[in-house]
Amino acid sequence: MNILKSRTLAAMGLGVALLASACGAGVEAQPGSDQVPTSTAEVGGDQATVASEPVVEQVTVASDPVVEQDTSASPERQSSGGPPFGQDQVPVKDISELETPVLDRLSDDAEEAPMYISTMVHMEGNWNDDEIEPLFLKHVDQIRLGMEIFDEYDAKLTVESEIPFSTAQINFGVNVLQELLDDGHGVGTHCDVGFREELMSVEEFAALLTERKELVDQLVGAENNRGCSGAGGVNDWALALAEAGFEYVDGLVGMHYLSMPEAERPDGWTDRYIRSEGFHENAPVDLAQSIHPFEVADATDFVPDEDGVIVVSAGSIGRLDTFAESQTDDACIRTESCALTTEDVDLEIEAIKEALELHDPTQVGKIDIYLPASIFTEENREVLEYFLAEVDKLVQEGLLEWATQAEVYDAYVAWNS
Numbered sequence: 225m226n227i228l229k230s231r232t233l234a235a236m237g238l239g240v241a242l243l244a245s246a247c248g249a250g251v252e253a254q255p256g257s258d259q260v261p262t263s264t265a266e267v268g269g270d271q272a273t274v275a276s277e278p279v280v281e282q283v284t285v286a287s288d289p290v291v292e293q294d295t296s297a298s299p300e301r302q303s304s305g306g307p308p309f310g311q312d313q314v315p316v317k318d319i320s321e322l323e324t325p326v327l328d329r330l331s332d333d334a335e336e337a338p339m340y341i342s343t344m345v346h347m348e349g350n351w352n353d354d355e356i357e358p359l360f361l362k363h364v365d366q367i368r369l370g371m372e373i374f375d376e377y378d379a380k381l382t383v384e385s386e387i388p389f390s391t392a393q394i395n396f397g398v399n400v401l402q403e404l405l406d407d408g409h410g411v412g413t414h415c416d417v418g419f420r421e422e423l424m425s426v427e428e429f430a431a432l433l434t435e436r437k438e439l440v441d442q443l444v445g446a447e448n449n450r451g452c453s454g455a456g457g458v459n460d461w462a463l464a465l466a467e468a469g470f471e472y473v474d475g476l477v478g479m480h481y482l483s484m485p486e487a488e489r490p491d492g493w494t495d496r497y498i499r500s501e502g503f504h505e506n507a508p509v510d511l512a513q514s515i516h517p518f519e520v521a522d523a524t525d526f527v528p529d530e531d532g533v534i535v536v537s538a539g540s541i542g543r544l545d546t547f548a549e550s551q552t553d554d555a556c557i558r559t560e561s562c563a564l565t566t567e568d569v570d571l572e573i574e575a576i577k578e579a580l581e582l583h584d585p586t587q588v589g590k591i592d593i594y595l596p597a598s599i600f601t602e603e604n605r606e607v608l609e610y611f612l613a614e615v616d617k618l619v620q621e622g623l624l625e626w627a628t629q630a631e632v633y634d635a636y637v638a639w640n641s
């Protein structure tokens with residue numbers, strides 16, 4: 225975060241913010257529709273957007289829960305939700321087993337492994353950005369506003385793109401993924417594929433992932449595109465992601481358990497349960513395990529392997545704008561219309577603090593927050609800044625550091641080499 229960044233952001237005007245705000249209002253029924261720009265061109269663009277997007281997103285929610293909800297919070301873990309699962313079924317170390325080695329190591333003045341906080345913004349697979357330029361530009365403006373707000377707090381975004389948004393960037397000549405990189409933020413691929421796919425060969429599944437990867441490679445270079453969020457389903461996502469050239473997977477959810485025998489899943493996590501309810505819950509379900517990246521040799525379990533082919537980089541705490549509402553399963557979640565409030569922030573910060581208590585200082589840690597692109601509106605600025613200020617307190621206390629998904633991966637590799 226530097227002078228160059230501030231200068232770039234200062235160049236972004238109020239128009240960006242207004243458009244983002246208006247679009248957010250139109251699509252998600254949030255307050256602030258009085259801010260809709262009134263010029264003919266902008267109204268035209270917004271009408272096109274408003275007319276097309278809700279249809280797409282509602283269809284998705286109804287028919288393909290993967291796309292819109294794969295990254296949403298699973299605060300059910302904190303409240304109720306989901307069948308009870310015995311701790312003995314969860315393939316993780318009991319935190320108490322870690323205490324002795326941790327203390328031994330610390331008493332030898334060993335360096336403590338860092339604890340990171342990262343974010344994910346998903347440019348979804350069911351969006352029509354490649355066909356509707358105003359919709360694409362709306363999303364670009366949302367990301368630019370997100371950068372502007374995050375930069376004030378030296379915080380880091382990671383934006384992960386599926387086919388439509390990647391294609392739109394190429395076709396419309398706006399490379400916002402490169403803008404993110406140039407500004408010190410992170411990028412990657414989003415893989416909204418796998419949940420509905422039948423069992424196929426690793427090569428066939430890898431080809432679907434490669435299709436998504438190559439578009440992002442084209443925009444930022446393969447060296448900057450090393451991870452994918454998603455890809456969970458019956459196919460071996462670990463082998464296929466590695467085959468496609470990815471080095472880490474993030475955004476892990478319930479559907480990543482579908483590739484595993486039931487004995488390797490939490491109790492009660494049948495295919496039926498995952499497909500109807502558990503698909504969007506954060507995985508691995510054990511938070512102490514989830515917040516410490518580890519390698520797996522395949523997708524048959526979440527037990528760390530020494531000869532891993534890919535790093536599982538999870539750590540999801542929950543989606544920020546629905547955090548409070550998801551505790552009560554509010555109807556706004558299904559219509560994607562939950563407002564971002566200070567209550568969301570307060571509960572999310574509480575959850576972050578709980579996760580921090582589980583950090584094993586002998587392992588690199590990671591807490592991950594999901595932010596939909598639509599959260600970046602001028603009307604949400606104040607609450608977003610409140611969130612970032614609250615996180616900054618933890619950063620100033622030395623409990624957390626901001627990182628991109630790729631930086632977490634690099635830190636994991638450095639720590640374990």
Ligand SMILES: [Zn+2]
Nearest residue numbers: 291346348416
């Ligand atoms: Zn998605």
